Amino acid sequence: MTAKEAVPVRTSEPESDDASVIQPIGFTPAPVSTGGHKLFLSPRAIIVAACLLLGAGILVYLLVARSLIIETQPVDADVSVSGLALPLGDGHLVLPGKYNYTVSATGYISQSGEVNVSSDSNSRRAVKLERLPGHLQVVTEPSSVPVRILINGSEVDSQQGLARNISAGRKRITIESERYLPFSKEIEIEGLDNTQIFTANLRPAWANVHITSQPQGATVTVEGEVLGTTPLTAELVQGDRTVSISLPDHKPAEVIVPVTAGVDQTLETVDLNAADGLLRVVSSPEGASVTVNGEYRGRTPMDLELSSNKRHELRFFKDGYGSVNRSIDVDAGQQQQLNVMLKAVFGKVAITSSPEDAQVLIDGKLAGTAGQTFTLPTRSHKITVRKDGYEDYETTIVPSAKLEQSVRAVLLTGEQARWSNVPAEITHSAGGKMLLMRPNAQFTMGSSRREQGRRANEVMRKVALTRPFYIGTTEVTNREFRRYKRQHSSSHTNGISLDNDGLPVVNISWNEAALFCNWLSARDGLTPVYRTERDRIVGFDSGANGYRMLTEAEWAWAARYHRGSMRKFPWGDNLPVGKNSGNYADNSAAQIVPAVLRTYTDRYAATAPVASFPPNPLGVFDLGGNVSEWVHDLYTIGTGLSLKTEENPVGPQDGDYHVIRGSSWRHAGLTELRLSYRDYGAEPRNDVGFRVARWVN
Structure with missing residues (x-):
């Protein structure tokens, strides 16, 4: 029977007539108390499930987790790892990921x-901990001695012999103290914040x-510390010690004493000499030189320290004044003064000039005119002679009291003065000598058509030659040329050598001669004359x-011009x-050679050493004969x-041939x-x- 089925209920009422009719009555279900929501699983089931779940989690953790081992020095260090890290033996069990650790x-x-x-x-991770610094307590014998503590050669701070915070490890400890x-x-x-005792036995x-x-x-x-008075015994620290000994009215003495620790010594008795006296010397006029016993001591006014109880010879002298001698002695430690009067000494100087009537200045002051005799002090004077134009x-001169002197002033114009500073003779770096020429001449080059032996190319030309130049006194020799081109040979002719050092260089082209000139210019720091392209x-x-060859006009002037006319032959x-x-020839x-001078002998079949024959009036050799010359x-x-x-012609810039001037050893016509x-x-x-030349700019 279900809860919803009707249940008949009996009553104590007597049955009525309608008893035969059954009447329905209301039905209300009996209330049921639930006690809240009803559990689907029992508590025991839940516990079992939780245990299973925890076991599964632990199993998963064990399957996924990895060991983390941190090896430490020291081995008993504490290790802490952040996060979920389970200590396990020498390490921790952790899940994969990043973790922070601390070792202490x-x-x-x-x-x-x-x-x-x-x-x-x-x-696995290895961690080595660094020891904390240690401390060092220094104990000395003898005790209570102030010390300096050096660790590996460097001084460290310390208080009462205690040095703190010294890094652990092997150290050299040095203890220093004055007088030890x-x-x-x-x-x-050791470190580890421990204090160690260090005992130092000081000697x-x-x-x-x-x-x-x-x-x-x-x-x-x-060394600045007064120890007492002699005689005394002093404790001196080892080393070279300077001992100063002083006594009033005596010269102080210094003795260098080499002191060795523990080795006592007695010095030789020091003799103290009497102190010097002080002499102040003054002269009139001032600035006199002073010698003492022949030794120069300075100029007045000055203070002289002179040894006492001794005679000294003093001499005073000054330009323009007579010397003065004095003898003097001074007392120990006393000061004296000596005054000396110098007398002027004069000498005579006669000054003349060319041209006459020039002004004369002596020591920068106008003194008169040339042609006078001046009385001057016997000291150095600067003489200036001056005239307009x-x-x-x-010059400078020191007059003499015993002898009258003279000055002859030859005045130069500005042009003359400038040329006076240009050397009349020079030597170029290849060894050849050169003379200064200052031509100022007008002349005619070439020759007249009526002149016997004339050639058609000797056309007459009017030339003014005014540009100064240097000219080689001789032709360039083999020795000089070989400084430029070492392998050059002038060869020989019919077995007669042309190649000796002192002979003129031959068998060279005009181009080679010009390149030699450029090389010589470079050697002497001059500007080359000839422009080149690929040695041409x-x-x-x-x-x-720079250096060059003579121009034809210069060659003609040097060879022919003499006293206003042109010479025909050398x-x-x-x-x-x-x-x-x-x-x-x-x-x-x-x-x-095919033709010779039958009545002439010069002793040389071919070339002769340069300067073997007398020079011409200008001092130039071999302008005629020996070798002809490229110009x-x-x-x-x-x-x-x-x-x-x-005016000063130099020839054209372009052409195929160059001029050759002068006769040679082959010529007799x-x-x-x-x-x-x-x-x-x-x-x-x-x-x-060839011979070299150069302009003077």
Whole structure:
């Protein structure tokens, strides 16, 4: 029967007539108390489920977790790891990921770090802790001695012998104290914030030194500290000690005493000499030189320290004054003064000038005019002689009281003065000598058509030559040329050598001669004259100051011009050939040249050493004979005597051939022996050389 089925209920009422009818009654279900929500699982089931779940989690943790082992020094250090880290034996069991750790131990500096634990393998980390610094207490014998503590050579702070915070490890400890020898030893500093005891047995660093003096009672001082009076015994620290001994009215003495610790010594008695006296010397006029016993001591006014109880010889002297001698002695420790009067001494100086009537200045002051005699003090004077339009003449002179002196002033114009500073002779770096030429001449080059032996290229030209220049006194020698080109050989002719050092260089082209000039300019720091391209001369700079060959006008002037006229031959104007006048084709050359001078002998079959024959009036050698010479100019032929005067001509810039001037050892004919003879060429010949020149700008 279910709860919803009707249950018949009996009553105690008597049955009525309608008893036969059954009446329904209301039904209300009996209330059921639930006690809250009804559990689907019992508590026991829940506990079992939780245990299973925890076991599963632990199983998963054990399967996923990895070990983290941190090896420490010291081994008993404490290790803490952040997060879920289960201590397990010597390490921790952790899930993969990043963890922070801290390692600490008593007496050590804690150390922290981070470690990354991977899922692939276990992790291991080594951590070595650094010991905390230690402390060192120094105990000395003898005790209570102030000390300085050095660790590995560097001083550290300390108080009452205690040095704090010394890093652990092997250290060299040095203990220093005044008056004691250093004590040094190596020890191991434990660290760990512990204090160690270090005992230092100090040995004395001094010795006893006995000091005496004569006389006694002198004060003894060592390095600024007064120790007492002699005689005394002092404790001196080892080393070289300077002992000063002083006594009133006596000269102080210093003794260097080498002191060795523990080695006592007695010094020799120190003799103290009487003190110097002080002499102040004054002269009138001031500035007199003073000597004492022949030794120079200075100029007045001055103070002289002189040894006492001794005679001294003093001498006073000054330019323009007579000397004064004095003898003097001074008392020990006393001061005296000596006054000296110097008397002026005079001498006579006669001054003349050219031109006359020039002003005379003495020591910068106008004193009169030239032609006078001046009385001057016997000291050094600056003499200036001056006249308008001329450069000043200056000199210095010291008049003599015993002898009258004279000054002759030759005044120069500004131009003359400038040239006086230009040397008349120089030597170039290859060794050749050169003379200064200052031509100021107008002359005619070439020769008249009526002149016997004349060639058509000797056209007459009017030339003004005013530009100063240096000229080589001789032709360039083999020795000089080989400084430029070491392998050059001038060769020989018919077995006769042309290659000796003192002979003129031959068998060179004009281009080689010009390159030598450029090389010489570079050696002497001058501007090259010849412009080059690939060792070929392509032009020239007529404003350059370097070396070059003579221009044709310079060669003609140097060879021919003499006292306003032009010479015909090197020896004069007429035949025959002058004796010893040069090296031409003479009897000696009869075997090697077709024509010779039968009545002339010069002793050389081919070239002769330069300067073997007398120079011309200008001091230049071999302008005629020996070798013909390349000159600067390119070869041209004029059309006739022009009315226009050429000033300092240098020839054209372009052309195929260069001029050759002068006769050589091969020449004997009238045409070639003339100084107006002109030839030309470009290639080397065994009778053609050159000489160098340079302009003076």
